[in-house]
Amino acid sequence: MQIGDVARRAGLPTKTVRYYADIGLVAPTDRTESGYRSYDEPALKRLVFVKRARAFGFTVNECRELLGLYHDKSRSSADVKRIAAHRLEEIEAKQRELQSLHDALAHLVENCRGDDRPDCPIIAHLS
Amino acid sequence: MQIGDVARRAGLPTKTVRYYADIGLVAPTDRTESGYRSYDEPALKRLVFVKRARAFGFTVNECRELLGLYHDKSRSSADVKRIAAHRLEEIEAKQRELQSLHDALAHLVENCRGDDRPDCPIIAHLS
DNA sequence: TATATTCCTTCCGCCCACTGGAAGGTCAAG
DNA sequence: CTTGACCTTCCAGTGGGCGGAAGGAATATA
Structure with a gap:
């Protein structure tokens, strides 16, 4: 997927997806030869995850923490609960x-x- | 009064008083020869007014409108009520x-x- | 009178989480 | 071969200030 597709599917503006890439919150999976960002399904899921977390009012840095826990299969639910x-x-x-x-x-x-x-x-x- | 005095008496940071002067919200009454801002009692009252309005969450531009009505002796309370x-x-x-x-x-x-x-x-x- | 302190000035950049726009490159369809 | 829809980077602005630097001005003390 290129940025427009993933943005549409995540329900986010392209600008925002690009911004999340810039600040290292959700990196694109890859770049094409011509420099286009490309995203796969897990990356789309991360964007959706961030969108929902932002809707709860979590800051971008809290989203970063939550994303870390989301991917950490040995996480403690206590850590998630503390943030929430x-x-x-x-x-x-x-x-x-x-x-x-x-x-x-x-x-x-x-x-x-x-x-x-x-x-x-x-x-x-x-x- | 110079800026530090008026800021203390209004309960605002000097930085904020200077900012309000910059954006034309509450202008200093005068400047000394050396460029110091000076404020009189009515100006202090305007600062206090703005402080209270900001505490209600009125934007700076709403404060501008409210200040206008505050000084307008022929105002209609309807105008104030509409904003509030x-x-x-x-x-x-x-x-x-x-x-x-x-x-x-x-x-x-x-x-x-x-x-x-x-x-x-x-x-x-x-x- | 010299110095130290405290106040004041302007200017620049930062905060948050984007958003808008300009200038220009890329790709598929007609 | 051009059009149009994409994409790129970079710059600037949002609101309401805050922090700090560099330097001038006023005052208290030695």
């Missing part, structure tokens, strides 16, 4: 942050009349 | 996204034994 649990904590922290932001802002928005007069609790709160 | 409601929707969208991410990942983490054996539902899900 860390990401889960980050998500939960972000959720708490957004919740308090939401509560405060929703309260202000509710109390703003939203008419053509200037007085506004939102501006008052920011001032 | 938009931000609120973004927050809610992000919350929904994080919630589904959280549910999926939490489920996987719960079902991962986290021992020294290789089989792992997290890896399985990504594969």
Whole structure:
């Protein structure tokens, strides 16, 4: 497969696949004589793996670690769990942050009349 | 006040205050002969305003709009409310996204034994 | 007065994970 | 033989700053 095919099949932009090759995250299997990147099925699977991991919000470096574990047949599930649990904590922290932001802002928005007069609790709160 | 004073009083890094000056968000009141930025009380208030707006996650450009409304004595609270409601929707969208991410990942983490054996539902899900 | 310290200035590059675009090479079909 | 769809590399930009270097300015101390 050349880059366009593998990108389509993985559901990623070609630019992204090329970027992953550049940073050494998912290397192409080979290069043609004319320099075209070529990918085989396992490489496609790695791209799909990375796409799913990114969708969970794992950083590129975490994806690198996870890919390592993915290929390590003697891995410990504890190592995978540690990385995932860390990401889960980050998500939960972000959720708490957004919740308090939401509560405060929703309260202000509710109390703003939203008419053509200037007085506004939102501006008052920011001032 | 010179930049260090105003930054301390606003609770912002000097670098950030300088950056806000560069992008024309909060201009210094004046410059000394030797080129030092100088800020008066209203400028300090603008910095504090921006700091609070940024804490709500408003973008720098939204802060620009909000600052405009802040100074516009004939503003309509409807304009402020529109911007804030938009931000609120973004927050809610992000919350929904994080919630589904959280549910999926939490489920996987719960079902991962986290021992020294290789089989792992997290890896399985990504594969 | 000399020096040391602390502040300030501008400028450059880096962060993350891409994305867009330009300039040019390659390959199959018509 | 040309067209068009691919591909290549390289450069620059996104948002919202942060870190550091080189050098000027103001002030405190010896």
